[in-house]
Amino acid sequence: MSTPDRPQIPQEELDHIPGAEPSSRMDVWWWLVALVVGITVLLLFAWPDPFMNIFKFVQDGIVITVTVTLVSFLLVLIVGMIGGLGRLSTKRPVYIISTLYVELVRGVPLLVQLIIWYFAVPVMIQSLGKACGLAALEGFQANPVVMAIIGLVFCYGAYMSEIYRAGIQSIPRGQMEAARSLGMTYFQSMRHVVLPQAVRVILPPIGNEFIALLKDSSLVSVVAVADLTRRGREYASIHFDPIEVWMLVALLYLIMTLFSARVVNWIEKKTKFER
Amino acid sequence: MKKLSLLSVTLCFFMLALIPACSSSPSDGAKLTVACDATWPPFEIINEQTKELDGFGPELIRAIANRADLDIELVNVGFDSVLAGVSQCQYDMAVSSITITDDRKKPILFSDPYYLAGQIVTVRKDIDSIAGKDDLSGKMVGGQIGTTGIIEAGKIPGAKVKTFDEVGFAFQDLMNGQLDAVIADYPVARGYVLKNSDNLKTVGPIFTDEYYGIAICKKNAHLVPKVNAALKALKDEGFLDRLDQKWVGR
Numbered sequence: 001m002s003t004p005d006r007p008q009i010p011q012e013e014l015d016h017i018p019g020a021e022p023s024s025r026m027d028v029w030w031w032l033v034a035l036v037v038g039i040t041v042l043l044l045f046a047w048p049d050p051f052m053n054i055f056k057f058v059q060d061g062i063v064i065t066v067t068v069t070l071v072s073f074l075l076v077l078i079v080g081m082i083g084g085l086g087r088l089s090t091k092r093p094v095y096i097i098s099t100l101y102v103e104l105v106r107g108v109p110l111l112v113q114l115i116i117w118y119f120a121v122p123v124m125i126q127s128l129g130k131a132c133g134l135a136a137l138e139g140f141q142a143n144p145v146v147m148a149i150i151g152l153v154f155c156y157g158a159y160m161s162e163i164y165r166a167g168i169q170s171i172p173r174g175q176m177e178a179a180r181s182l183g184m185t186y187f188q189s190m191r192h193v194v195l196p197q198a199v200r201v202i203l204p205p206i207g208n209e210f211i212a213l214l215k216d217s218s219l220v221s222v223v224a225v226a227d228l229t230r231r232g233r234e235y236a237s238i239h240f241d242p243i244e245v246w247m248l249v250a251l252l253y254l255i256m257t258l259f260s261a262r263v264v265n266w267i268e269k270k271t272k273f274e275r
Numbered sequence: 276m277k278k279l280s281l282l283s284v285t286l287c288f289f290m291l292a293l294i295p296a297c298s299s300s301p302s303d304g305a306k307l308t309v310a311c312d313a314t315w316p317p318f319e320i321i322n323e324q325t326k327e328l329d330g331f332g333p334e335l336i337r338a339i340a341n342r343a344d345l346d347i348e349l350v351n352v353g354f355d356s357v358l359a360g361v362s363q364c365q366y367d368m369a370v371s372s373i374t375i376t377d378d379r380k381k382p383i384l385f386s387d388p389y390y391l392a393g394q395i396v397t398v399r400k401d402i403d404s405i406a407g408k409d410d411l412s413g414k415m416v417g418g419q420i421g422t423t424g425i426i427e428a429g430k431i432p433g434a435k436v437k438t439f440d441e442v443g444f445a446f447q448d449l450m451n452g453q454l455d456a457v458i459a460d461y462p463v464a465r466g467y468v469l470k471n472s473d474n475l476k477t478v479g480p481i482f483t484d485e486y487y488g489i490a491i492c493k494k495n496a497h498l499v500p501k502v503n504a505a506l507k508a509l510k511d512e513g514f515l516d517r518l519d520q521k522w523v524g525r
Contacts, residue, residue: 118448119447119448119451123450139452140452141452142453144437222440224437224438224444226437230438233355234355234438236355236359237355237358237359238421240363240379240382240383241359242356242359
């Protein structure tokens with residue numbers, strides 16, 4: 001149905017929405033990541049003794065740190081969403097339980113929580129098993145990595161609940177009301193209308209939490225999880241060269257955190273359309 | 276320009292921080308920092324009443340300081356930091372049940388030995404399959420980070436080694452059933468076994484001979500003869516035996 005008197009507009013221009021083009025400019029802060037990586041590589045190859053030796057020793061620690069952080073963070077996103085919705089629930093018991101969870105958990109330091117999860121909870125489970133005569137519980141053995149992930153998720157889930165709550169509350173009520181009046185259920189309107197908008201608002205604090213989680217994962221070294229920090233301490237305790245070890249460990253953490261900061265930044269830009 | 280002045284201020288602070296470290300070496304008048312890890316009963320502990328460092332080691336170093344006329348200050352840090360700190364001369368001395376080993380002798384000076392200890396394996400009471408360190412292959416073995424117990428555990432082929440910040444954590448983990456054995460100095464293991472005799476037992480012989488020495492940072496070489504002379508005098512007086520009776524008491 002072409003109208004001959006109108007000028008033909010090429011398809012590309014029709015697709016073009018002014019002000020909504022995804023930024024093609026390179027994020028200059030990538031240079032910082034490159035710089036830190038460069039320094040690390042320089043250290044590794046210019047002075048293989050001790051830096052390469054340290055790196056080889058802590059390698060599996062890096063894998064553990066990254067795994068623990070990524071797995072915990074995925075679970076934190078889910079726990080946080082449940083907690084956040086619970087905090088906004090009009091159902092009294094749900095609200096009370098989720099508020100208690102948030103208030104109690106964020107009031108106890110993560111380090112203390114981790115020690116409780118690994119050293120105290122297994123004993124509780126075992127004595128529970130003894131009291132109830134359940135052999136499966138009596139012989140309960142905690143896997144340090146699993147306990148560390150549970151501890152991190154439990155603690156960070158509380159913080160994340162508050163972030164989700166803030167994000168959902170920042171979306172005008174009218175959005176929810178409009179969705180409901182179109183016949184959507186509560187969960188449909190959350191899923192299709194409110195949460196997609198809320199997520200854009202809370203993306204920066206979520207990215208912040210991810211970086212904080214990555215750094216706080218170093219605390220799991222107290223429960224004998226052989227993460228990057230623990231491996232660094234072990235190496236330093238054998239070779240007595242704390243300066244080199246901690247410099248390299250700090251650089252390795254920096255590479256991970258700076259890189260994640262750039263990725264968060266990239267996601268933010270990608271999802272920024274209608275603003 | 277602003278950045279430059281900021282940089283120079285920062286540099287000045289670094290310099291200031293370095294001055295005491297540089298000048299603290301020779302004079303006997305300066306206070307000597309003695310590092311110790313007070314999570315190693317009965318040798319180094321925190322006194323429950325006074326919250327001061329107490330035990331075999333602290334009492335010994337105080338007696339030595341008294342005799343050699345040294346002014347000391349005890350600080351409580353983690354064991355890996357004790358070793359790293361004294362090898363980097365961050366601490367002047369360390370008394371922390373440190374076994375004299377050839378590896379440690381490279382960066383650290385040691386006094387004459389003051390105590391003979393050795394490693395022993397501790398397991399849960401209900402375990403019959405482990406009779407000594409030779410049965411630990413394929414098992415999860417724990418101990419405190421940086422200790423000779425961990426070094427010995429690392430020598431056992433096939434054993435999986437887990438390091439803890441405090442030896443108490445390792446024994447707790449053993450009792451929780453998440454560890455198969457702990458390797459630690461005999462007097463320490465004995466203390467934990469006596470306290471938890473329902474759950475723990477030591478197995479096999481004491482399989483190393485290890486001498487504790489007072490670690491002295493390389494810069495303070497002049498302290499070694501003084502400490503040794505005081506140590507010898509105390510030994511001759513029977514003070515070391517009295518400490519042994521009081522704290523270890525076999």
